[in-house]
Amino acid sequence: LSPDLDAARQCLAQVFGFSGFRGVQDQVVGRVLGGHSTLAVMPTGAGKSLTYQLPAVMLPGTCVVVSPLIALMHDQLRSATANGIRAAALTSVDTDREWTIERFRNGELDLLYVAPERASQPHFRELLGKAPLALFAIDEAHCVSEWGHDFRPDYRLLRPLMDAFPQVPRLALTATADRHTRADILEQLGIPHDGLIVAGFDRPNIQYRIVPRDNPLRQLTRLLADNPGPGVVYAPTRAQVEKLAEQLGDTGRRVLPYHAGLPAETRAANQEAFVTSEDMVIVATVAFGMGIDKPDVRFVAHAGLPKSIEGYYQETGRAGRDGDPSVALLLWGADDFARARQRLSEVDQSRQQGERTRLDALAGLVETAGCRRAVLLRHFGEDPPPTCGNCDNCLEPPGLTDATELARKLLSA
Numbered sequence: 214l215s216p217d218l219d220a221a222r223q224c225l226a227q228v229f230g231f232s233g234f235r236g237v238q239d240q241v242v243g244r245v246l247g248g249h250s251t252l253a254v255m256p257t258g259a260g261k262s263l264t265y266q267l268p269a270v271m272l273p274g275t276c277v278v279v280s281p282l283i284a285l286m287h288d289q290l291r292s293a294t295a296n297g298i299r300a301a302a303l304t305s306v307d308t309d310r311e312w313t314i315e316r317f318r319n320g321e322l323d324l325l326y327v328a329p330e331r332a333s334q335p336h337f338r339e340l341l342g343k344a345p346l347a348l349f350a351i352d353e354a355h356c357v358s359e360w361g362h363d364f365r366p367d368y369r370l371l372r373p374l375m376d377a378f379p380q381v382p383r384l385a386l387t388a389t390a391d392r393h394t395r396a397d398i399l400e401q402l403g404i405p406h407d408g409l410i411v412a413g414f415d416r417p418n419i420q421y422r423i424v425p426r427d428n429p430l431r432q433l434t435r436l437l438a439d440n441p442g443p444g445v446v447y448a449p450t451r452a453q454v455e456k457l458a459e460q461l462g463d464t465g466r467r468v469l470p471y472h473a474g475l476p477a478e479t480r481a482a483n484q485e486a487f488v489t490s491e492d493m494v495i496v497a498t499v500a501f502g503m504g505i506d507k508p509d510v511r512f513v514a515h516a517g518l519p520k521s522i523e524g525y526y527q528e529t530g531r532a533g534r535d536g537d538p539s540v541a542l543l544l545w546g547a548d549d550f551a552r553a554r555q556r557l558s559e560v561d562q563s564r565q566q567g568e569r570t571r572l573d574a575l576a577g578l579v580e581t582a583g584c585r586r587a588v589l590l591r592h593f594g595e596d597p598p599p600t601c602g603n604c605d606n607c608l609e610p611p612g613l614t615d616a617t618e619l620a621r622k623l624l625s626a
């Protein structure tokens with residue numbers, strides 16, 4: 214064990230109150246403390262924040278954290294400050310700007326959170342030149358890649374900004390990146406290829422079930438009846454969220470809706486109710502879930518096709534973070550694929566290939582008569598055993614007729 218990691222373990226206990234590192238956290242922290250730029254691909258809930266927060270506390274100077282959502286940033290800020298870490302944010306909604314800049318320049322901040330738009334502002338670059346820098350941390354780093362599922366053009370401005378400070382190491386973090394996206398992130402952020410660390414993606418306690426949608430209300434009612442614990446049902450549109458929430462509420466369970474069209478107070482109240490509940494169901498668009506830390510979600514259902522395997526993995530990954538048995542149910546229809554193909558023809562030429570690859574990968578997951586988990590893990594570059602024993606196809610191997618029926622449905626899409 215290097216002396217750095219000994220000191221890191223002490224800091225881990227004293228500042229964060231944790232008894233040990235989890236998974237690949239120690240590898241990532243070790244590299245960062247050694248000054249090596251790194252891309253860490255770790256599943257949601259694996260503890261990515263710690264891998265920059267801990268070096269930020271240990272190293273002299275400030276760790277500048279780029280994060281795509283102000284809400285996410287403020288969650289992080291709250292928990293860091295609660296641990297006694299000196300942290301602040303520079304965003305359009307943070308008002309104590311002068312004081313933050315003052316502290317940053319004086320080396321009195323461990324963490325400075327900034328929105329990616331800031332990277333393009335000459336002011337900000339000047340400011341970086343005047344402050345002691347420890348590390349650049351780029352959260353949700355898949356946003357830099359057009360191959361990723363959430364491309365943010367502002368992320369492209371980070372490389373030139375960071376290149377102006379070549380002595381400062383970079384730590385890029387993401388939960389979801391396939392091989393293509395990983396290579397692209399390394400390239401776009403100027404991180405060497407040997408700086409990639411990938412954590413295991415398997416979530417053995419999640420049971421994957423992917424079935425054709427015949428009567429979604431009946432299928433979801435059944436799911437709720439079988440799973441009395443808290444759960445999330447994702448629906449593709451706001452209108453569908455509203456309707457499903459109402460219909461599922463008739464089953465006697467407490468069901469609340471969540472989507473970006475609801476007033477902010479309603480959203481916050483529904484989210485809070487869900488996070489503290491032991492039996493509630495939230496029906497939501499994919500706007501729900503980012504940064505929500507609820508370990509005992511017993512099921513995640515998709516009433517329609519997710520956008521990509523990455524999205525599916527991230528959304529289903531909100532189930533069972535406590536390690537207890539949980540279910541991921543996806544209801545899909547041939548019309549989902551038909552609509553997705555239709556949309557494909559409408560997107561920008563430059564993005565069509567990426568979108569098509571994404572859709573094909575999703576079709577591969579839905580269509581397989583083999584192990585679902587194997588398809589998922591292979592997608593993320595892992596080499597899985599041929600069967601997992603905990604997905605629909607492993608538990609109830611589909612007959613030849615089912616497979617033919619599935620293929621027919623897909624082809625007619």
Ligand code: ADP
Nearest residue numbers: 231233234235256257258259260261262263506
């Ligand atoms: P991610 O960004 O990878 O989804 P977070 O950084 O939000 O995950 O961390 C998820 C949860 O795990 C947080 O509640 C965090 O406090 C906790 N956590 C992180 N590292 C450890 C650790 N070494 N031991 C115990 N809990 C940890």
Ligand code: MG
Nearest residue numbers: 258261262352
């Ligand atoms: Mg995170």
